[in-house]
Amino acid sequence: MISVSLRDRLRLPLVAAPMLTVSGPDVVAAACSAGVIGAFPTANCRSVDELDDWLGLLDGKLDAAHAPIAANLIVHRSNRRLEADLEVLVRRRCELVITSVGSPAGVVDDLHGAGTTVWSDVATIRHAERAIEAGADGLILLTAGAGGQTGAMNPFAFVREVRRRYAGTVVLAGGIGDGASLAAARVLGADLGYAGTRFLATRESLAAPEYKAMVTAATSGDIVLTDAVTGLPASFLRATLPEGDAESAGFDVATTLAGANGGRRSRWQDAWSAGHVTGVVDDVPTVAELVDRLALEYAAAGGPA
Ligand SMILES: Cc1cc2nc3c(=O)[nH]c(=O)nc-3n(C[C@H](O)[C@H](O)[C@H](O)COP(=O)(O)O)c2cc1C
Numbered sequence: 001m002i003s004v005s006l007r008d009r010l011r012l013p014l015v016a017a018p019m020l021t022v023s024g025p026d027v028v029a030a031a032c033s034a035g036v037i038g039a040f041p042t043a044n045c046r047s048v049d050e051l052d053d054w055l056g057l058l059d060g061k062l063d064a065a066h067a068p069i070a071a072n073l074i075v076h077r078s079n080r081r082l083e084a085d086l087e088v089l090v091r092r093r094c095e096l097v098i099t100s101v102g103s104p105a106g107v108v109d110d111l112h113g114a115g116t117t118v119w120s121d122v123a124t125i126r127h128a129e130r131a132i133e134a135g136a137d138g139l140i141l142l143t144a145g146a147g148g149q150t151g152a153m154n155p156f157a158f159v160r161e162v163r164r165r166y167a168g169t170v171v172l173a174g175g176i177g178d179g180a181s182l183a184a185a186r187v188l189g190a191d192l193g194y195a196g197t198r199f200l201a202t203r204e205s206l207a208a209p210e211y212k213a214m215v216t217a218a219t220s221g222d223i224v225l226t227d228a229v230t231g232l233p234a235s236f237l238r239a240t241l242p243e244g245d246a247e248s249a250g251f252d253v254a255t256t257l258a259g260a261n262g263g264r265r266s267r268w269q270d271a272w273s274a275g276h277v278t279g280v281v282d283d284v285p286t287v288a289e290l291v292d293r294l295a296l297e298y299a300a301a302g303g304p305a
Pocket residue numbers: 017018019020022041072099100121142145146147148149173174175176194195196197198200272273274275276277
């Protein structure tokens with residue numbers, strides 16, 4: 001369930017999902033102006049001060065009627081900037097925070113105190129139970145074939161199982177590349193869809209032109225799931241994976257990001273992440289063009305209002 005006030009601010013029940021090294025202020029502002037929630041990982045900011053600047057910049061760029069901005073906070077213990085980023089989000093009373101890679105238990109109280117809505121991404125039913133216990137206001141269900149870190153759950157089974165026990169906001173992540181898949185997610189019982197790879201291939205995203213070209217040329221057969229890059233299972237374009245690098249050393253934010261924000265290339269920059277949905281992504285429109293098209297397709301597929 002989402003509130004009527006949130007529904008009224010959205011043209012489509014959709015989140016332009018946060019993507020490491022890909023989502024910057026331009027794609028977020030374009031998404032929010034077009035009527036879908038625009039999200040970015042706080043880790044994409046080089047420093048805590050830059051996070052503060054981005055939030056200020058976005059506030060200035062957007063008019064009062066825009067769809068919400070969501071900041072994505074990696075809550076894994078290896079995130080050394082967690083407390084400092086949290087302090088900025090609380091001080092700026094960020095409307096929506098999405099936690100990932102761990103339970104939101106350690107941040108929910110501070111965020112709720114600032115009036116922030118907290119959604120937590122989860123890849124298993126156990127993760128979902130822990131996030132509900134911690135007081136999350138919404139769950140983002142990461143399903144098989146989603147871009148970035150993901151899980152192995154079947155989306156049909158996962159949404160229906162969660163819906164049996166949870167009346168809060170449910171967001172489905174993985175495989176949403178057109179309006180028909182978004183309509184299907186709503187019919188299934190999700191309140192919103194969460195699309196990453198589709199927004200990676202937009203003009204405003206920070207992905208390199210060669211990366212966007214590879215996503216538009218690829219099929220789902222070019223995507224592999226491996227924990228060898230970040231220590232957690234994540235989806236990558238096979239051609240960008242280092243050969244023979246098969247051993248997982250465990251997840252660590254610093255190792256994943258090393259070099260990402262200045263100078264040396266990082267593991268995340270060398271291996272390019274994308275989901276199964278690459279098979280239906282074959283162009284690089286502006287975000288506004290994409291949202292217009294998704295809205296037409298959503299209506300044609302009978303997507304619920
Ligand atoms: C390049 C890339 C980077 C991502 N980085 C993040 C991230 O930093 N934080 C996060 O919570 N999810 C991240 N994700 C996952 C997305 O937020 C979202 O769950 C996923 O893209 C949905 O599946 P889809 O790609 O099939 O649309 C990333 C996905 C991609 C493709």
